[in-house]
Amino acid sequence: MTKLSPLQIERLKYQPKLPSSLQNGVNSLELIEGAATQSVRDQEQISELFANTYGKPTVTFKSTSESSVSEVRNVGVILSGGQAPGGHNVIAGLYDALKSANPANKLYGFLGGPSGIIDGKYVEFTDEFINDYRNTGGFDIIGSGRTKLETEDQFNESYNVCKKLGISAIVIIGGDDSNTNAALLAEWFVKNNTGIQVIGCPKTIDGDLKNEQIEISFGFDTATKTYAELIGNIQRDANSAKKYWHFIKIMGRSASHVALEAALQTQPNITLISEEVEAKQMSLDSIVNYMADIIARRANAGKNFGIAVIPEGLIEFIPEMKSMISNLNDIMAELETDSSFLAATSMSAKFEIVEKRLDDNNASVYSSLPASIKAQLLADRDPHGNVQVSKIETEKLLSEMIATRLDEMKQQGKYSGKFSAQSHFFGYEGRCAFPSNFDADYCYSLGYNAFALINNGLTGYLSSVRNLTAPASEWVAGGIPLTMMMNMEKRHGEMKPVIQKALVKLNGPVFKQLQDNREDWAMNDRYLFPGAIQYFGPSSVCDITTVTLRLERSKELASV
Ligand code: FBP
Numbered sequence: 395m396t397k398l399s400p401l402q403i404e405r406l407k408y409q410p411k412l413p414s415s416l417q418n419g420v421n422s423l424e425l426i427e428g429a430a431t432q433s434v435r436d437q438e439q440i441s442e443l444f445a446n447t448y449g450k451p452t453v454t455f456k457s458t459s460e461s462s463v464s465e466v467r468n469v470g471v472i473l474s475g476g477q478a479p480g481g482h483n484v485i486a487g488l489y490d491a492l493k494s495a496n497p498a499n500k501l502y503g504f505l506g507g508p509s510g511i512i513d514g515k516y517v518e519f520t521d522e523f524i525n526d527y528r529n530t531g532g533f534d535i536i537g538s539g540r541t542k543l544e545t546e547d548q549f550n551e552s553y554n555v556c557k558k559l560g561i562s563a564i565v566i567i568g569g570d571d572s573n574t575n576a577a578l579l580a581e582w583f584v585k586n587n588t589g590i591q592v593i594g595c596p597k598t599i600d601g602d603l604k605n606e607q608i609e610i611s612f613g614f615d616t617a618t619k620t621y622a623e624l625i626g627n628i629q630r631d632a633n634s635a636k637k638y639w640h641f642i643k644i645m646g647r648s649a650s651h652v653a654l655e656a657a658l659q660t661q662p663n664i665t666l667i668s669e670e671v672e673a674k675q676m677s678l679d680s681i682v683n684y685m686a687d688i689i690a691r692r693a694n695a696g697k698n699f700g701i702a703v704i705p706e707g708l709i710e711f712i713p714e715m716k717s718m719i720s721n722l723n724d725i726m727a728e729l730e731t732d733s734s735f736l737a738a739t740s741m742s743a744k745f746e747i748v749e750k751r752l753d754d755n756n757a758s759v760y761s762s763l764p765a766s767i768k769a770q771l772l773a774d775r776d777p778h779g780n781v782q783v784s785k786i787e788t789e790k791l792l793s794e795m796i797a798t799r800l801d802e803m804k805q806q807g808k809y810s811g812k813f814s815a816q817s818h819f820f821g822y823e824g825r826c827a828f829p830s831n832f833d834a835d836y837c838y839s840l841g842y843n844a845f846a847l848i849n850n851g852l853t854g855y856l857s858s859v860r861n862l863t864a865p866a867s868e869w870v871a872g873g874i875p876l877t878m879m880m881n882m883e884k885r886h887g888e889m890k891p892v893i894q895k896a897l898v899k900l901n902g903p904v905f906k907q908l909q910d911n912r913e914d915w916a917m918n919d920r921y922l923f924p925g926a927i928q929y930f931g932p933s934s935v936c937d938i939t940t941v942t943l944r945l946e947r948s949k950e951l952a953s954v
Contacts (some may be wrong), residue, residue: 406528410834418457419494421461428454431449453855468560469562469563471565476569476598479599484565485535506537510539573893602651616833618942619830629923633699638699650707658904658907662915662921670900676712678714685796686803722748840859844857856875
């Protein structure tokens with residue numbers, strides 16, 4: 395038998411909480427329909443593209459005293475994209491709901507992400523199998539992947555596999571892109587009279603799958619708490635040794651929600667927010683000057699140490715970098731088959747080819763970068779043709795440029811401190827942590843609720859659990875039509891229907907909290923030390939949710 399850690403043993407016993415509407419099981423539910431919906435933008439195009447699934451109402455569930463018998467159903471589940479704490483609990487909630495509705499129901503897990511349903515690679519879940527994964531982090535129960543489900547051939551293959559296994563519903567656990575694909579698959583299944591339903595679940599640590607209907611994606615709570623613990627520990631170290639500036643890049647892809655939340659939990663000296671950089675059109679030089687100024691002012695006050703938090707996607711929001719990267723993305727697509735580029739053996743030869751092809755301004759931005767960053771910018775693109783920002787060492791780029799800037803300032807008599815930098819990247823450390831109680835409960839409820847949507851014959855819906863700052867028993871379970879969250883955006887040069895990504899709102903209460911305190915946190919050491927996630931103990935410590943969710947919800951509630 396596998397050896398388990400003491401925490402693993404204890405967490406396996408945790409019983410996740412459900413909203414009270416779901417506590418009597420899925421056979422005792424009344425479906426309440428809201429008003430018909432429309433997409434956030436581009437209604438005409440989206441309604442044409444989703445002729446069979448567009449315009450459905452939002453729904454919520456109410457528990458009833460009557461109990462119906464549910465027909466036998468086989469369901470398939472897919473984990474899609476990057477790991478997020480709580481994925482195993484979505485599957486556990488789905489499994490428990492399905493078995494409680496009818497013990498003859500079966501749940502199949504497709505292996506390795508969306509490719510599993512195309513290639514027909516799957517496992518059938520049993521009690522023993524699932525029990526080992528309850529309340530654990532990771533996606534290793536069936537694995538994940540980034541294959542995009544979007545072509546006619548892929549839909550046909552998926553249909554054949556479902557038919558073979560007698561599957562009448564698929565649950566796709568993913569972010570904005572995976573749920574866009576879930577909407578396309580749902581539409582295709584209806585159009586082709588397959589009788590197969592598709593339900594999505596909102597997953598991503600990035601926190602960018604949220605809107606008026608979805609308060610937060612799962613995983614954000616645990617991941618930000620994990621990064622906040624690490625930042626807090628480094629703050630203590632910095633404040634003890636008083637000799638290093640720590641440059642900490644935080645995962646989260648384009649949006650800065652994760653960096654912002656981690657900063658609000660720890661109160662570092664500097665926090666960059668990509669959305670602000672773009673709005674203020676800050677060049678790389680002006681960011682360096684802004685940071686160097688704070689470092690110099692702290693040095694004048696005798697503090698040659700500090701903490702700077704940098705969002706992962708920053709580089710794409712700096713105007714001159716954005717233009718260069720977009721030009722570079724097109725060039726990299728051409729160079730994939732270019733014999734001289736492929737034959738080039740040295741990095742400098744590759745740089746030369748790239749610089750010759752870039753537009754003049756972009757070429758000079760590219761050539762001004764250190765070789766390490768130039769090389770990282772040439773690494774493989776993600777499935778959407780974009781730079782993989784997790785691979786660009788922005789934290790090192792900034793600390794190197796700041797060191798040069800401070801030397802210049804020293805020569806001009808504007809700086810007399812000592813600068814020694816350490817750089818860190820926190821990303822993978824947080825994606826598979828044991829889910830916090832919040833994520834354990836939220837994920838279990840999302841999975842349980844996904845089966846309630848299936849049992850009520852719905853398709854093309856996202857499992858939705860709302861009112862998340864209240865105790866779990868008061869959470870509101872229901873479903874949101876996926877098409878409601880869509881608009882048309884350019885992808886690979888073509889206009890496509892996609893679920894809108896949520897960036898940090900610069901006029902929102904979360905960013906305001908940072909803005910109001912920034913100067914104070916820069917000069918005075920207001921460090922907070924959140925410590926490790928607490929799974930047992932007083933609920934004021936264990937069940938506390940993120941600052942982001944609290945501030946956004948209190949604004950929402952105040953406006954009702
Ligand atoms: P998802 O959008 O798939 O949830 O990705 C989350 C994420 O962790 C991003 O924050 C990060 O940029 C990316 O995945 C890293 O990708 P990979 O796991 O392929 O290295």
